[in-house]
Amino acid sequence: xxxxxxxxxxxxxxxxxxxxxxxxxxxxxxxxxxxxxxxxxxxxxxxxxxxxxxxxxxxxxxxxxxxxxxxxxxxxxxxxxxxxxxxxxxxxxxxxxxxxxxxxxxxxxxxxxxxxxxxxxxxxxxxxxxxxxxxxxxxxxxxxxxxxxxxxxxxxxxxxxxxxxxxxxxxxxxxxxxxxxxxxxxxxxxxxxxxxxxxx
Amino acid sequence: xxxxxxxxxxxxxxxxxxxxxxxxxxxxxxxxxxxxxxxxxxxxxxxxxxxxxxxxxxxxxxxxxxxxxxxxxxxxxxxxxxxxxxxxxxxxxxxxxxxxxxxxxxxxxxxxxxxxxxxxxxxxxxxxxxxxxxxxxxxxxxxxxxxxxxxxxxxxxxxxxxxxxxxxxxxxxxxxxxxxxxxxxxxxxxxxxxxxxxxx
Numbered sequence: 001x002x003x004x005x006x007x008x009x010x011x012x013x014x015x016x017x018x019x020x021x022x023x024x025x026x027x028x029x030x031x032x033x034x035x036x037x038x039x040x041x042x043x044x045x046x047x048x049x050x051x052x053x054x055x056x057x058x059x060x061x062x063x064x065x066x067x068x069x070x071x072x073x074x075x076x077x078x079x080x081x082x083x084x085x086x087x088x089x090x091x092x093x094x095x096x097x098x099x100x101x102x103x104x105x106x107x108x109x110x111x112x113x114x115x116x117x118x119x120x121x122x123x124x125x126x127x128x129x130x131x132x133x134x135x136x137x138x139x140x141x142x143x144x145x146x147x148x149x150x151x152x153x154x155x156x157x158x159x160x161x162x163x164x165x166x167x168x169x170x171x172x173x174x175x176x177x178x179x180x181x182x183x184x185x186x187x188x189x190x191x192x193x194x195x196x197x198x199x200x
Numbered sequence: 201x202x203x204x205x206x207x208x209x210x211x212x213x214x215x216x217x218x219x220x221x222x223x224x225x226x227x228x229x230x231x232x233x234x235x236x237x238x239x240x241x242x243x244x245x246x247x248x249x250x251x252x253x254x255x256x257x258x259x260x261x262x263x264x265x266x267x268x269x270x271x272x273x274x275x276x277x278x279x280x281x282x283x284x285x286x287x288x289x290x291x292x293x294x295x296x297x298x299x300x301x302x303x304x305x306x307x308x309x310x311x312x313x314x315x316x317x318x319x320x321x322x323x324x325x326x327x328x329x330x331x332x333x334x335x336x337x338x339x340x341x342x343x344x345x346x347x348x349x350x351x352x353x354x355x356x357x358x359x360x361x362x363x364x365x366x367x368x369x370x371x372x373x374x375x376x377x378x379x380x381x382x383x384x385x386x387x388x389x390x391x392x393x394x395x396x397x398x399x400x
Contacts, residue, residue, distance in 0.1 A: 023224065023225050024223065024224065024225070025223045025224070025225050025228040025338055025339065025342045026250075026254060026339065026342070028225040029254050029257050029335050029338070029339065030254075030257050032257070032259075034259060049391060050226075052391055052394075052395055053391060054226060054229050054230075056388045056389065056391070056394060057229045057230050057232070057388065058334060059232075059234060059334075059337070059349050061351065061352070063386045063387075065388065065389050065394070067394060068394055068395075068396065069394060069395045069396070070395075070396045070397075070398075070399060070400070071395060071396070071397050071398070072397075072398060072399075073397075073398070074398055077398060077399065116352060119351075119352065122322075123326060123351060123371070124351060126323060126326045126327060126330065127326060127327075127330040127333075127349075127351060127371075127372070128330075130326065130327040130328075130330035130331050130334070131330050131331070131333065131334040131349075133327075133331065134258060134259075134330070134331040134334040134335065135229050135334065137259070138225055138229070138338075139225065139226065139229065142225045142226070149259050149327075149331075151261065151319075151323060151324060151327060152261070152316060152319065161399075162399040162400060163399045163400045164399075164400055165400060168400070171323070171327075172327070186263045187263075188256045188257065188265065189256065189265050191249060191252055191253060191256070194252075194256060194265070194267060194268055194269060195252055195268075195269045195270075195271060196268065196269070196270045196271070197270075197271050197272075197273075198270075198271070198272060198273070198274055198277060199270060199272075199277065199361070199362040199363045199364075200270070200362060200363045200364055200365060200368070
């Protein structure tokens, strides 16, 4: 087993505390929920670093790693992000109540000289930040944290709130905290409805 | 613990065989690699169903689950997919050598009447299929399977190869098999290079 960095520290600590099993992958995948309600408990730097590091282990096109994570704890900035996510009729009030908000961005400059630049900018940047976000959500869940994937927001308002340079495109807002209440799993379409064999 | 479906069956079997620990989440996340070399061993239906089910537990906008998975075992179709991924100078020969190829598509019709349709089609469809793909890759890794995320291909050629209807957009090609040789981890940018606090 190689050096696990921040994740390794968390794993070692959990092993000491609980003498054994951490969260199993399939369990983490199936048991994760979108959490919109958090306790007052602070998220520690160790927890934050572990989930951020987990995010960076996502795959990316040619290992370009275009992701950038902006971590917000200041209530006035979180309020601005909440407003950026409320520009439509859908008020995502839970954003405002988070202890921490992580904004996942992509650095468009990373693909500046890439031979398939157009596809990279319209597809790869979104895919690799999404894969990183999924890692982050799974890692948060394994540590008892709750998070929610928010992509319905005004990118311009988020850019303004975070003073993002032009090349930094915000793609996901993740409110984060210690889970207060967990909802039941939302039903999934059965495999026979979403899997085709050999073509259509 | 709720009913774990196909994943549950796999977990139960592994527990019986190995008397204990399955793959831990952080380990799965950090130890996954892009695998481009597979053995001749067949991928079983149980393994395939477990990783497909893991994919469907990804989050999606309003639980729309726009993902569709096309599973290909026929060598002549796999050959066509390989050619679709070789339209540029980059020949992704490993696609041709896979035992199974899974093509992850998004059903654009799912967001037909969605209030934020444009954002859904250009962003949510890509994000939710990417999150599903990341789950799938992690699950494959936990079961000793190797896979690789390929997004550089001609969508038109894939559509033709799989006879996809107009509303079905192919976004990821995943060659899959039992891992033959594993590469070293590609280096990741350190957290201080990809994390900002409170803004830019």
